[in-house]
Amino acid sequence: xxxxxxxxxxAVMTYASRVSAMAVLPEPTGVMLxxxxxxxxxxxxxxxxxxxxxxxxxxxxxxxxxAVAAALLVAPxxxxxxxxxxxxxxxxxxxxxx
Amino acid sequence: MSxxxxxxxxxxxxxxxARPVLGVPLTILASMIVFSGTVQFAMLALLTAGAGPAAVxxxxxxxxxxxxxxxxxxxxxxxxxxxxxxxxxxxxIDETVGLTLAGDAADASPVLxxxxxxxxVGWVAGTILGVAGVEVVAFEGLAAAVFPVLFVGLAAIMARxxxxxxxxxxxxxxxxxxxxxxxxxxxxxxxxxxxLVALPRGQS
Numbered sequence: 674x675x676x677x678x679x680x681x682x683x684a685v686m687t688y689a690s691r692v693s694a695m696a697v698l699p700e701p702t703g704v705m706l707x708x709x710x711x712x713x714x715x716x717x718x719x720x721x722x723x724x725x726x727x728x729x730x731x732x733x734x735x736x737x738x739x740a741v742a743a744a745l746l747v748a749p750x751x752x753x754x755x756x757x758x759x760x761x762x763x764x765x766x767x768x769x770x771x
Numbered sequence: 772m773s774x775x776x777x778x779x780x781x782x783x784x785x786x787x788x789a790r791p792v793l794g795v796p797l798t799i800l801a802s803m804i805v806f807s808g809t810v811q812f813a814m815l816a817l818l819t820a821g822a823g824p825a826a827v828x829x830x831x832x833x834x835x836x837x838x839x840x841x842x843x844x845x846x847x848x849x850x851x852x853x854x855x856x857x858x859x860x861x862x863x864i865d866e867t868v869g870l871t872l873a874g875d876a877a878d879a880s881p882v883l884x885x886x887x888x889x890x891x892v893g894w895v896a897g898t899i900l901g902v903a904g905v906e907v908v909a910f911e912g913l914a915a916a917v918f919p920v921l922f923v924g925l926a927a928i929m930a931r932x933x934x935x936x937x938x939x940x941x942x943x944x945x946x947x948x949x950x951x952x953x954x955x956x957x958x959x960x961x962x963x964x965x966x967l968v969a970l971p972r973g974q975s
Contacts, residue, residue: 674824676797682824683814683831684804688861690835694842695860696853701843708969709844714926714935715942715968716837717869719961721922722946725915728816728957730950733915740916741923748927753873756927757773760920768912 739767774866774886775893777917781808782894783910786901789815795902802898806891807864810834813958830958837962841868848872848879855880862887869925942968 674682701709725733725741733741743763744756785808789798792815805811810831817827842860845868849856859880867886871879901910930936945964949956956963 676793676818677800679824679827680793680797680801680805680814682828683810684801686828686831687805687807687810687835687838690838691842691860691863692857694839695846695849695863696856698839698843700846704971705843706847708971709840711935711938711969712840712965713844713869713872714930714939716841716961716965717865717922717926717929718939718943719946719964719968720865721919721926722943723950723958723961724922725919726947726950727915728950729954734912736912737916737919741919744920744923748923751927751930753870753924753928754773756924757777757920760916760923764913764916764920 735771736764736767740764774870774921775889777893777921778808778866778890779893779897779900780910780914780917782897783901783905784897784914785811785815786898786903787905787910788812788901789898790902792818798902799895799898802895806861806894807834808894809865809958816957833959834962837865837965838863840966841865844868845871845879845883848877849883850878851880859883859887862891864890866890866921866925869929873925873928938968 721741725737727733740760740763744760747755747759750756782802785802786798789801789811792798793801801811801814805814813830813834814827817830842863845863846856848871849859851859862883864887867883867890870886871883874882876882926939930939942961942964945968946961949960949964953960
C-alpha cells in the first residue's frame with residue numbers, strides 16, 4: 674500500500690465515521706441519548722490531560738502548567754473566551770518568568 | 772475564531788513534524804482530506820515507528836469510534852435535512868462538537884458550519900505554514916499550552932451539572948494515571964476512559 678493510498682484510506686474511514694453518526698445511524702433516544710450527552714465532558718477533560726502530558730507522557734513545561742492552572746481557575750464561570758484568555762495570559766506571563 | 776487559531780497552531784506543529792515523514796504534498800493532502808489532528812498525529816507516530824498499513828488503519832478505526840458518539844450527541848441539535856447533515860459531518864471534530872453543544876439554539880447547524888469552516892481553514896493553513904518551514908520551536912511550546920486550555924474550555928462550557936463536573940474530573944485523573952502506568956495505550960486512553968466514565972451510575 675503506497676503512502677497516498679494509506680492517507681486516502683484513513684480519510685475515507687474518518688469521513689465514513691462522521692457521516693455514519695450524523696446521517697446514517699438512527700438518532701439516539703432514551704438511555705443511549707443520555708449516555709452520548711454525558712460523553713463529551715469526560716472526553717474533553719481526558720483529551721486535555723492527554724495533550725498536556727503528551728504521548729509518550731512527560732512532565733509538562735512550566736508555562737503550559739501555568740496556562741492550565743489559570744484555565745481551571747476560571748472554568749467554573751463556564752465562559753469559553755474567559756478560559757482561553759486566562760490560559761493564554763498565564764502562558765505569556767509564565768514564559769517571561771521561565 | 773479562537774478555536775481556529777488554536778487549531779492553526781497545532782497545524783503548524785503537525786506540518787513541520789509530518790513533512791520529513793510524508794513529504795510536502797502528502798502532508799498537506801492529509802490535512803485537507805482527513806482533517807483530524809488526533810488521527811493524523813497517531814498515523815504519523817506509527818509511520819515514524821515503522822508500523823505497517825494494518826496498524827495505521829486499525830488505530831484510525833479505533834480513534835474514529837468517538838465520532839460515532841460525538842455525532843450521536845450533536846444530532847438532536849441539527850433538525851435539518853439528511854443531505855445537509857451529510858455535508859456538515861465533514862466538520863465533526865471534537866472542538867466543533869463542543870461549541871455546537873454549548874449553545875442554546877434549537878438548530879445549531881449554523882454554529883457547526885461556522886466553527887467547522889474556521890477550524891478547517893486554520894488546520895490546513897497551519898499545516899501549510901508548518902511544511903513551509905515556519906520556526907516551529909515557538910509553536911511547540913504554545914501548542915503544548917493552547918490545546919489543554921482549549922479542552923478545559925470545552926469541558927467547562929458543557930459541564931452544566933455537578934454530575935458532569937465530577938465525571939470530567941474523574942476522567943482527567945484516570946487518564947493521567949493510565950498514561951503514567953500504561954503509556955503504550957496512547958491516544959486510545961482518553962476515548963476509552965470517557966466511554967467508561969459516561970456510563971450510567973448505579974442509581975440512575
